[in-house]
Amino acid sequence: MKSMRETYDTRVAKGTLARDAAQEAVLPEFERIRAGLAEPRRQGLLRRKTPLPKGLYLWGGVGRGKSMLMDMFIESVDVPKRRVHFHAFMQEMHAGLHAARARGEADALVPVAAEVAKSVRLLAFDEMQITDITDAMIVGRLFTALLDAGVVVVTTSNRAPDNLYENGLNRQLFLPFIALVKERMVVHEMAGPTDYRQNRLTGARTWFTPLNAANQAEIEAVWQDLTAGQGARHEITVNKRAVEIPAFHNGVARASFFDLCGRPLGPADYLALAEAVRLLIVENVPQLGRNNFNEAKRFVTLIDALYEARVRLVVSAAADPEYLYVEGEGSFEFERTASRLREMQSEGWGEER
Numbered sequence: 442m443k444s445m446r447e448t449y450d451t452r453v454a455k456g457t458l459a460r461d462a463a464q465e466a467v468l469p470e471f472e473r474i475r476a477g478l479a480e481p482r483r484q485g486l487l488r489r490k491t492p493l494p495k496g497l498y499l500w501g502g503v504g505r506g507k508s509m510l511m512d513m514f515i516e517s518v519d520v521p522k523r524r525v526h527f528h529a530f531m532q533e534m535h536a537g538l539h540a541a542r543a544r545g546e547a548d549a550l551v552p553v554a555a556e557v558a559k560s561v562r563l564l565a566f567d568e569m570q571i572t573d574i575t576d577a578m579i580v581g582r583l584f585t586a587l588l589d590a591g592v593v594v595v596t597t598s599n600r601a602p603d604n605l606y607e608n609g610l611n612r613q614l615f616l617p618f619i620a621l622v623k624e625r626m627v628v629h630e631m632a633g634p635t636d637y638r639q640n641r642l643t644g645a646r647t648w649f650t651p652l653n654a655a656n657q658a659e660i661e662a663v664w665q666d667l668t669a670g671q672g673a674r675h676e677i678t679v680n681k682r683a684v685e686i687p688a689f690h691n692g693v694a695r696a697s698f699f700d701l702c703g704r705p706l707g708p709a710d711y712l713a714l715a716e717a718v719r720l721l722i723v724e725n726v727p728q729l730g731r732n733n734f735n736e737a738k739r740f741v742t743l744i745d746a747l748y749e750a751r752v753r754l755v756v757s758a759a760a761d762p763e764y765l766y767v768e769g770e771g772s773f774e775f776e777r778t779a780s781r782l783r784e785m786q787s788e789g790w791g792e793e794r
Contacts, residue, residue: 442479442517445472449513463631464506470497470629471514474593478520478563496594498569498622500601501631507597508567508691514595515565522563526673526689527596530566531576534583550582558590566596567691570717571606571615573678578611581618588625599692602628647786649757652725660724660757667693667720679713692719698726702739711743715750726758731769738771741778748781756782 452458477494541549649656668690675689688695762779
C-alpha cells in the first residue's frame with residue numbers, strides 16, 4: 442500500500458487537495474502507525490512480540506482537515522479496524538456493560554473490552570468529547586484494557602486532552618484518563634489557520650426558500666459537500682436526558698424544524714446543541730404564527746443560542762426571515778430574530794468562533 446505521504450502528494454497533484462503545512466506535519470504520525478500495523482505480529486516462546494505503535498490523539502479547531510486525514514489513514518491500513526464516532530462507541534459500551542451485569546459478571550468491563558479487542562487491531566474515533574459523567578467514570582479503565590490487549594487507538598478531537606470533561610462533576614476521578622492519553626498516545630495539535638469547511642460556504646447561499654424540490658436538492662448538496670454524506674444519528678446528554686440530532690458529522694449537524702422545535706426542548710438543550718456543533722442545517726421551517734406559537738417560541742430560543750455561540754446556519758424555509766412570522770402574537774418580537782437570521786447569513790459570520 443502507498444504511504445500516507447504518497448497518497449497525500451497524489452491528491453495534491455490531482456487537484457483534489459490543497460497543500461497545507463499543518464496537515465503535512467501530522468502525516469509522519471499517521472505513517473508511523475500505518476507502518477507499525479503492517480509489520481507481522483511475531484509472537485511465541487522463541488520470538489519477541491512486535492511492539493505496538495503508539496496511538497494518536499489529533500486535536501485542533503473545526504474544519505482543519507482532521508477527518509479528511511483520518512479517512513486517508515483508514516483507507517491505507519489493511520488490518521481489522523473500526524472507525525466510529527466516539528459518542529456512539531460509548532453508547533455501545535454502556536449497553537454492553539448493562540448486558541454483562543445482567544449476566545452476573547463480577548467485573549462487567551472485562552468481557553466488554555475483551556470483545557472489542559478480539560474484533561479489531563485499530564480503533565479510530567471521530568470527535569472525542571466527554572460531557573457525561575457516566576462516560577467519564579469508565580473511559581479510563583476501558584482504554585487501559587483496550588491498549589493492554591493490543592488495540593491501537595487513533596482519535597480526533599476539538600479539545601486538548603487537558604480540556605476534556607472540563608468543569609465536569611467529580612473531574613478529579615477523570616484525570617487519570619488524561620494522564621493515560623499523554624503517556625500511551627502521541628498528542629498532536631493541528632493548528633493550521635485555514636478552516637476549509639468554512640471556506641466552502643464563503644459566498645454561498647445559506648437560506649433556501651420556498652420549500653420545494655429544487656431547494657431541497659440544494660440543501661442535500663450542501664450536506665454532501667460538508668460531510669461526504671457520512672452523518673449519523675447523534676445524541677447530546679443534557680441533564681441526564683438525551684437530545685437527538687438526526688444527522689451529525691465532525692461538527693456539522695442536520696435536523697428538521699420539527700426535530701428541534703416540534704418537541705419540548707428548552708434553553709439548556711439549545712445551548713448544549715450550540716456548543717456541540719459548528720454548523721447547523723435546519724430544514725423545512727414553516728410559516729410561523731398563532732397555529733404553531735409554541736414551536737415558533739422554541740425557534741426563537743434556538744436562534745438566540747446559535748447566534749450567541751456564533752454557529753453557522755443553513756436553512757430551508759417557507760419564506761425569507763422578514764416574512765416568516767408576519768401576524769399573530771409574537772410577530773413583533775420576531776423582528777429581532779429575523780434581524781439575527783439576516784446577520785447570520787452575512788459573509789464571514791462565525792469565523793471568529
